[in-house]
Amino acid sequence: MKQNTKELLLEVALELFATKGYHATKVSDIVKQAGVAQGTFYWYFTSKEEIGLEIIEKGKKKLLKVVRKGYRKEVGNVSDMLQSSKRLMQNLLLFGDSNRNLMIFLLLKGQGGEEKIRNAVSETIISIETEFAKNIQRAIELNMLEDRDCVELQAQILTSFIIGIMSRWLFGPMNQVDFKPTTSINEVTEEIVRYEFFGLIGSGGKK
Amino acid sequence: MKQNTKELLLEVALELFATKGYHATKVSDIVKQAGVAQGTFYWYFTSKEEIGLEIIEKGKKKLLKVVRKGYRKEVGNVSDMLQSSKRLMQNLLLFGDSNRNLMIFLLLKGQGGEEKIRNAVSETIISIETEFAKNIQRAIELNMLEDRDCVELQAQILTSFIIGIMSRWLFGPMNQVDFKPTTSINEVTEEIVRYEFFGLIGSGGKK
Amino acid sequence: MKQNTKELLLEVALELFATKGYHATKVSDIVKQAGVAQGTFYWYFTSKEEIGLEIIEKGKKKLLKVVRKGYRKEVGNVSDMLQSSKRLMQNLLLFGDSNRNLMIFLLLKGQGGEEKIRNAVSETIISIETEFAKNIQRAIELNMLEDRDCVELQAQILTSFIIGIMSRWLFGPMNQVDFKPTTSINEVTEEIVRYEFFGLIGSGGKK
Amino acid sequence: MKQNTKELLLEVALELFATKGYHATKVSDIVKQAGVAQGTFYWYFTSKEEIGLEIIEKGKKKLLKVVRKGYRKEVGNVSDMLQSSKRLMQNLLLFGDSNRNLMIFLLLKGQGGEEKIRNAVSETIISIETEFAKNIQRAIELNMLEDRDCVELQAQILTSFIIGIMSRWLFGPMNQVDFKPTTSINEVTEEIVRYEFFGLIGSGGKK
DNA sequence: GATGAATGAGGATTCATTCAT
DNA sequence: AATGAATGAATCCTCATTCAT
Numbered sequence: 001m002k003q004n005t006k007e008l009l010l011e012v013a014l015e016l017f018a019t020k021g022y023h024a025t026k027v028s029d030i031v032k033q034a035g036v037a038q039g040t041f042y043w044y045f046t047s048k049e050e051i052g053l054e055i056i057e058k059g060k061k062k063l064l065k066v067v068r069k070g071y072r073k074e075v076g077n078v079s080d081m082l083q084s085s086k087r088l089m090q091n092l093l094l095f096g097d098s099n100r101n102l103m104i105f106l107l108l109k110g111q112g113g114e115e116k117i118r119n120a121v122s123e124t125i126i127s128i129e130t131e132f133a134k135n136i137q138r139a140i141e142l143n144m145l146e147d148r149d150c151v152e153l154q155a156q157i158l159t160s161f162i163i164g165i166m167s168r169w170l171f172g173p174m175n176q177v178d179f180k181p182t183t184s185i186n187e188v189t190e191e192i193v194r195y196e197f198f199g200l201i202g203s204g205g206k207k
Numbered sequence: 208m209k210q211n212t213k214e215l216l217l218e219v220a221l222e223l224f225a226t227k228g229y230h231a232t233k234v235s236d237i238v239k240q241a242g243v244a245q246g247t248f249y250w251y252f253t254s255k256e257e258i259g260l261e262i263i264e265k266g267k268k269k270l271l272k273v274v275r276k277g278y279r280k281e282v283g284n285v286s287d288m289l290q291s292s293k294r295l296m297q298n299l300l301l302f303g304d305s306n307r308n309l310m311i312f313l314l315l316k317g318q319g320g321e322e323k324i325r326n327a328v329s330e331t332i333i334s335i336e337t338e339f340a341k342n343i344q345r346a347i348e349l350n351m352l353e354d355r356d357c358v359e360l361q362a363q364i365l366t367s368f369i370i371g372i373m374s375r376w377l378f379g380p381m382n383q384v385d386f387k388p389t390t391s392i393n394e395v396t397e398e399i400v401r402y403e404f405f406g407l408i409g410s411g412g413k414k
Numbered sequence: 415m416k417q418n419t420k421e422l423l424l425e426v427a428l429e430l431f432a433t434k435g436y437h438a439t440k441v442s443d444i445v446k447q448a449g450v451a452q453g454t455f456y457w458y459f460t461s462k463e464e465i466g467l468e469i470i471e472k473g474k475k476k477l478l479k480v481v482r483k484g485y486r487k488e489v490g491n492v493s494d495m496l497q498s499s500k501r502l503m504q505n506l507l508l509f510g511d512s513n514r515n516l517m518i519f520l521l522l523k524g525q526g527g528e529e530k531i532r533n534a535v536s537e538t539i540i541s542i543e544t545e546f547a548k549n550i551q552r553a554i555e556l557n558m559l560e561d562r563d564c565v566e567l568q569a570q571i572l573t574s575f576i577i578g579i580m581s582r583w584l585f586g587p588m589n590q591v592d593f594k595p596t597t598s599i600n601e602v603t604e605e606i607v608r609y610e611f612f613g614l615i616g617s618g619g620k621k
Numbered sequence: 622m623k624q625n626t627k628e629l630l631l632e633v634a635l636e637l638f639a640t641k642g643y644h645a646t647k648v649s650d651i652v653k654q655a656g657v658a659q660g661t662f663y664w665y666f667t668s669k670e671e672i673g674l675e676i677i678e679k680g681k682k683k684l685l686k687v688v689r690k691g692y693r694k695e696v697g698n699v700s701d702m703l704q705s706s707k708r709l710m711q712n713l714l715l716f717g718d719s720n721r722n723l724m725i726f727l728l729l730k731g732q733g734g735e736e737k738i739r740n741a742v743s744e745t746i747i748s749i750e751t752e753f754a755k756n757i758q759r760a761i762e763l764n765m766l767e768d769r770d771c772v773e774l775q776a777q778i779l780t781s782f783i784i785g786i787m788s789r790w791l792f793g794p795m796n797q798v799d800f801k802p803t804t805s806i807n808e809v810t811e812e813i814v815r816y817e818f819f820g821l822i823g824s825g826g827k828k
Numbered sequence: 829g830a831t832g833a834a835t836g837a838g839g840a841t842t843c844a845t846t847c848a849t
Numbered sequence: 850a851a852t853g854a855a856t857g858a859a860t861c862c863t864c865a866t867t868c869a870t
Contacts (some may be wrong), residue, residue, distance in 0.1 A: 648860075
């Protein structure tokens with residue numbers, strides 16, 4: 001039943017990077033927790049940096065897959081748009097919930113690494129933003145959103161917003177308190193999408 | 208006209224922490240750039256951690272002062288609220304613009320440090336959130352916002368939103384491109400506050 | 415037609431020892447270049463040291479065989495002596511030419527190994543010197559050389575001379591330049607033997 | 622009376638490099654024998670390689686100074702030439718005698734290091750050869766030696782000869798036996814220069 | 829206040845060797 | 850015979866911190 005050693009190392013490393021940060025995680029910590037010898041680490045990875053980059057790369061792929069599922073393909077009305085946005089947000093939160101360490105590393109701790117690590121993290125964020133921009137552009141083309149001629153800007157705000165939310169929600173102080181995953185995710189999503197589309201003032205009647 | 212050595216060290220350290228991250232910044236880097244001897248550092252600070260904490264503490268105070276200026280005191284209408292929000296956002300962006308290193312350290316790089324550093328950074332963020340919560344609460348009391356019974360949640364979304372925005376705006380990739388500070392800040396603020404209050408769909412006519 | 419794995423390993427190891435030096439050659443380099451697995455190495459050799467010693471031992475035997483062919487057996491005149499010396503030198507150079515890696519390892523790189531390796535190399539050199547001493551002694555007994563009562567010293571000078579020559583000739587910088595093996599070896603031998611018997615001033619008329 | 626720490630490290634390192642070889646010498650060996658902490662080493666040198674290169678560079682300068690003193694300047698007869706050659710050889714042997722470790726490292730152990738170290742050593746040898754070539758050329762111009770149109774070749778033979786001699790003489794097996802420095806050096810020089818100019822057959826009457 | 833040499837614990841990485849298959 | 854994953858001692862180097870001057 002023993003899982004692949006490489007997978008094990010990747011998993012353990014991610015957990016430690018997310019918990020203690022990249023720098024503060026020693027290779028010796030990783031192998032100790034994985035229950036293998038120090039040298040074994042170097043059979044699979046040439047360096048600590050390499051395992052970091054591989055984690056980011058794999059995470060990026062998984063994350064983008066989730067984001068891309070939200071890609072708008074057909075014409076719809078505002079209500080459709082709300083629905084699909086809600087679904088995307090929910091998927092993201094659920095993904096984050098079951099890939100907590102990955103998200104923490106990507107969104108919060110990635111900047112603690114060395115240059116290459118930081119760059120890889122940044123590229124991941126940019127990829128997501130690019131996807132959001134495509135999404136907005138598509139919504140505009142389908143006349144679901146007004147063309148305010150600042151797609152890039154809107155995508156950046158949206159990305160910032162969602163990343164900010166996720167960071168705080170899943171891993172922030174609030175999280176220390178009680179938090180019933182599924183129900184909460186529903187509620188939270190509702191409120192977020194509400195905010196996303198209608199802002200603080202919002203469309204009175206909702207909810 | 209030589210500035211106080213301690214101030215110099217604080218400034219240089221902040222710059223390096225923001226550029227390379229806390230861990231990657233060596234005390235020797237700090238003293239080299241400050242042009243003093245290694246030992247001098249330890250005359251002013253007992254450790255690298257101490258200088259980090261002091262930077263965060265001072266930054267927190269300055270930042271809170273800006274946030275508190277936005278505290279709503281009197282009754283007003285929606286337009287007043289938009290105005291004051293815009294002013295707050297503008298102040299925050301301007302503050303970030305002239306305290307770039309501080310903001311980078313607090314918002315992006317702070318999580319790269321050791322536990323104490325990370326905690327100090329987190330506390331700073333929480334303080335800001337608390338201020339925002341007070342702000343929203345006050346707006347509700349003044350009947351400027353509908354009481355949706357989730358002030359905490361709203362404050363968190365708002366904080367996430369604003370922090371996300373600032374991170375991306377001031378220091379993200381977009382920033383590499385041309386960026387004429389003041390004008391841009393105005394535009395950006397406009398769009399942000401729009402989003403803050405009306406969301407993606409927003410109140411049609413604006414802009 | 416695959417050659418014996420052990421022979422292959424010996425050959426590859428020698429090549430690498432000669433190229434990069436004993437220490438700098440990793441067992442993993444050897445097996446990689448030989449195209450076998452790491453474990454296979456240890457089926458044939460108990461350690462890296464063992465393969466090194468075996469290479470030296472085999473090389474020593476081959477080398478001594480060459481040197482011994484030059485052993486003087488019968489009375490002769492000065493011209494005979496020159497002829498046989500020339501033949502010996504030529505044989506040595508030819509041997510070195512077709513056993514380049516062995517000679518490089520023995521003469522140049524052998525001192526880079528650990529104690530046992532270094533000792534084995536030294537013993538090889540001493541064996542050669544002993545042969546030369548016997549040769550000189552024999553020439554004296556046959557009245558072909560004057561007995562200057564310092565056979566040991568002469569043998570040492572001679573060995574130093576020949577080893578020095580070989581190191582430089584076969585593997586030194588000159589070698590990087592064009593070098594037509596056989597012709598060159600003839601010329602070189604001529605000059606060397608000339609030097610060996612007549613020194614820098616030499617017997618005027620020669621050549 | 623404590624000597625400069627850097628000098629001490631250079632000296633100790635050279636001794637160990639000469640004794641155990643470059644690779645086999647650990648930085649921890651060096652600092653242990655020098656009686657300083659591990660970190661102190663890195664205050665003066667950025668790496669083990671650096672100290673190796675610095676040792677070679679300094680040694681090269683000292684060695685070339687000795688060789689250059691033998692540069693022939695004025696016309697003379699054969700006897701003069703013998704005298705000056707003897708002086709040069711004697712100086713070299715004396716230098717080697719009091720810089721034993723340096724010579725061992727340069728002539729015997731240098732090839733055990735990594736590429737850069739090996740190259741630096743090779744360059745040193747080449748420099749010496751170049752000096753010898755100049756010397757021979759000068760002797761030819763002064764009509765002290767016949768122009769046999771192979772100065773390069775002669776210089777190489779001569780260098781090989783002298784290096785070979787020095788290696789074996791000062792540090793070879795013979796040396797393990799009794800060896801009364803000065804007297805011996807005189808004798809040895811006599812025999813070497815004899816050999817250098819007259820070869821094995823030599824000029825009958827000598828000695 | 830200031831210097832800069834010295835410290836040494838700690839961390840990443842290497843590599844000869846082992847061993848289950 | 851052969852494999853290749855696993856081992857862990859050994860080694861180079863880093864860097865926060867100390868201290869004599």
